């Protein structure tokens with residue numbers, strides 16, 4: 001499996017987005033973060049995609065916990081995709097803070113609005 005797409009969803013939007021990503025990438029596995037968060041997660045693959053909703057202009061707690069847990073080699077790329085209800089705030093600011101402690105850095109940020 002080249003890509004692991006990890007998702008957290010409350011009402012289904014992020015699951016929908018994650019499924020679209022899996023379908024379009026091919027050779028990708030869809031994994032529920034809620035189901036694996038308390039296990040020894042196997043992060044080995046070329047790409048990791050994390051899909052989640054914005055909660056209160058930031059991250060759901062489970063996503064903060066999940067990002068703290070990720071362990072991958074330098075050759076693995078990690079992508080974070082946040083769905084939102086129109087006032088996204090700055091969830092990536094919180095991701096950046098967690099990553100700083102791991103000595104990882106965000107290399108690019110993209111905002112996309114589908115009106």
Ligand SMILES: Cc1cc2nc3c(=O)[nH]c(=O)nc-3n(C[C@H](O)[C@H](O)[C@H](O)COP(=O)(O)O)c2cc1C
Nearest residue numbers: 009010011012013014053054056057084085086087
């Ligand atoms: C507790 C809670 C807090 C939310 N906070 C925000 C927010 O600050 N900004 C925003 O744009 N949307 C917010 N939303 C809306 C969700 O981010 C949005 O509907 C998202 O697509 C839901 O994804 P899901 O269906 O995968 O749960 C919030 C939703 C919930 C349930």
